[in-house]
Amino acid sequence: MTADAAVPRASRLAAESGEPRALRSRRLLVDALLSLLAERPLEELSVAELCRRAGVNRATFYGHWADQRALAAAAFTELVDALAEVPHSELDDLDDPAAAGRYHDSLRGQLRYVLAHRTTFRALFGSSADAGFRRALTVALQRRADLAVRLWVERGVAPSDTPPEFADYLAGGLVAVLARWADGDDTDVDAAARRVEQLLPTWWPRQAPNT
Known part of the structure; x- marks a missing residue:
């Protein structure tokens, strides 16, 4: 697909x-x-x-x-946000490799979409509309991250004292990663996803190496 x-x-x-x-x-x-x-x-x-x-x-x-730039910023924020969705209602066990695979696939999907529309993302991240685009994308991804972290805390995957600011940190970091990816010439989505996952906390659901 x-x-x-x-x-x-x-x-x-x-x-x-x-x-x-x-x-x-x-x-x-x-x-x-x-x-x-x-x-x-x-x-x-x-x-x-x-x-x-x-x-x-x-x-x-x-x-x-x-x-037209404002339209593009709104449209691509919504499209990336849709790709970032992981249906938590379908995750019975966050220790299950299938759950880790959902998060891995979500990240790869975002990177792949930016790659497919790299010229447009470069324009959005590098234009006068940049601040508005980054802010909207960060807010959308922060909402996803906040829901995920709260779920992981409730299920005992994340530490109970995980600060609420972690979701902000995660969303802001991911937006920066997508901006860097858009501005570069790397095309290896899997390798890029692995590099990002290595930066995440040890409790983050992730796939085992070579899966």
Whole structure:
């Protein structure tokens, strides 16, 4: 499965969920953005072109975002956040190798998606929109990390005195890793994921070497 295939197309999600018109328009614009980015870089796109591709008027666009960079920042924050999700309700035993595999696969999925859209992520991390993009991505991943750490503490995997700031530290570090990955030329996703996992606490659910 490709990185793109791991995230359902926005227009299909809108059609299946019976979303209100405003939200459907928003998702159509995200679809248009992803379609156009497959043809050329973010710097060459315009709001008018995005609206034509989406079949949405510019007033609707500006009701959500200031410009195409703001749309891209919001869209790619949501896409990375979706890939970061690990369904904790399905994890009965965090010591089970399958549980560790879920976290490993989530990290690889994020790295793989950034690799597939490296030019766009470079533009987002390296532009005037950088601060807003980093902040939004950090907040999204912090929420995931906070839920995970609380679960691990409840199940006795993480120490009971794990500070709440650990989730902030983890999310901020992961965003920095993704920014570095986007800016580099490395393409070995598995090796990159292993390097990141080596930085995590010993209690963090992880796969055994060579699995």
